[in-house]
Amino acid sequence: MNVYIKKSKLRNHQKVQITGSKSESNRLLLLQALYPQLQIQNLSNSDDSVLMQKAVSTKDKLVDIHHAGTAMRFLTAFFSIQKNREVILTGSSRMKERPIEILVDALNSLGADIRYLENEGYPPLKIVGRDITKNKVTLEANVSSQYISALLLIASKLENGLELTLIGEITSMPYIQMTLSLLREIGIETNFINNVVSVKPCSSTVSSQILTVESDWSSASYFYSIIALSAVGTEIIISSYKNESLQGDSALVSIYKNFGVKTTFLDNSICLQKVETNDKNSLKQFDLRDAPDIAQTIAVTSFGLGKECQLTGLHTLKIKETDRLVALKNELEKLGAQVTITNDSLHLKASDNIKQEVSISTYNDHRMAMAFAPLGLLVPIEIKNAEVVSKSYPDFWKDLKRIGFDYDTIS
Known part of the structure; x- marks a missing residue:
């Protein structure tokens, strides 16, 4: 199954429940x-x-x-x-x-x-x-x-x-x-x-x-990306999360401040809000040795915002579901990015243009499918073998539709 995402607009003030980590x-x-x-x-x-x-x-x-x-x-x-x-x-x-x-x-x-x-x-x-x-x-x-x-x-x-x-x-x-x-x-x-x-x-x-298992922060990363790529003032509530998390991917809270996303902890959930950022520095540098699973999301967010980024600490990505560094380079370059990779790093140059109607290969990797989907807020995009998301987040496509993403499924 492929998913063809038409250029979409997020509905504001939506709520999403994400299952356990x-x-x-x-x-x-x-x-x-x-x-x-x-x-x-x-x-x-x-x-x-x-x-x-x-x-x-x-x-x-x-x-x-x-x-x-x-x-x-x-x-x-x-x-x-x-x-x-x-x-x-x-x-x-x-x-x-x-x-x-x-x-x-x-x-x-x-x-x-x-x-x-x-x-x-x-x-x-x-x-x-x-x-x-x-x-x-x-x-x-x-x-x-x-x-x-x-x-x-x-x-x-x-x-x-x-x-x-x-x-x-x-x-x-x-x-x-x-x-x-x-x-x-x-x-x-x-x-x-x-x-x-x-x-x-x-x-x-x-x-x-x-x-009780806390909800999955890796899955939350895609909503951080969605808010980062949305208009100032857009917000979404996701649950169930806590301030003192055991999960390394909770680093999203600090990382996405760099992309204008403010995180507010509520009783049993978090509110993500797009705010103005005064950050004039285009280059974003992150050491992800403690949170390598969010590298794909961050790279795609940076590309969508036209920001240059340097991601390091990624040596474990080569032995995941696919070689994620090679996969990221391949698919981002289809969209018009310039990407350089080493055994443990990725450097993405800033770009003002995103190619439309590109078909993204997912390499049997759930995170490839979910990381690229937020770009549907900016351009029409196709995600191949979209059902691969079930590896970690079976309800991903349903949740995207509920918050405003407009897409067709193609068998």
Whole structure:
């Protein structure tokens, strides 16, 4: 399905309810599988979380998680400690190109039994669950935070807990802090001193409790972009968000001030309002090492506003659903942008003209589809394979229509 967006005008004072954070949901689903007494409210309805929920409860030997990268990393750790159980963990053709050797090596060094079934270092995996008694492991600190979180999430179920030493500069720190905060919330003791993270074994039973997932800040990013590209005075309310968030993408609040978006925290939601900005500096520079998932949104916003931008800290984007840096360059240049990329950065030159009627390829990447959609406020644009948004935000197109976007679907 393709979506053809006609040049649209946003209805003012709209409200949008966004479901729970995919990042929080997937962590809590794994913890719930380890501690069934936990209850979860406001779970994400994303494909990734649906797949995660199914995978942790299935008794099947073959577990296919399709495009769900977080699930692949978390489940590799989860199944490694399911004693007397053998699992084949696989995914889509793209998933089989996404490296997992760093995590597998770490788990095997602790005593896990994980083997590659096709290409060395990549899924699919054969995992035989067993007791793990070793408790010390070292990782490079700039690897995907999902490898680190996968280890931390199972750590309390290891006989001697876990002491994880991180070498070098840490990438995506907020996601590691999110994992540790959720562990502490359910009563598990953790420490993070210098570059050493430790999780104590859970000596007593985790108490029965209800955990509420905050709405997804990554999904909120598209509404920040929409407001940034709208007229001064336009506002929208999205929920459910809190000022003290565990999610790294809450950096949107400060980043989008640069694009004239004011964020006001209400009781259980946020009001986004386009305001005048006195910022005369055309070049926008952002280090996104702690929030790489919003890079696509920021790049498209900058382009839509005719602002030059320099985004750094993006080395993890090359191993996502697609190589997001290459994908961004390809599609922005179709629209008339000048883009330069390296292994960890993107530089976009300012442009006053946006080409109309361009068809945007999405590369099986939900964030490509959603990041480019706000440009429909400026020019007619087509988004190919638009259904890919279901990976993280199944109601995205419905919500856009409700707030004023005018589009046709093309089968």
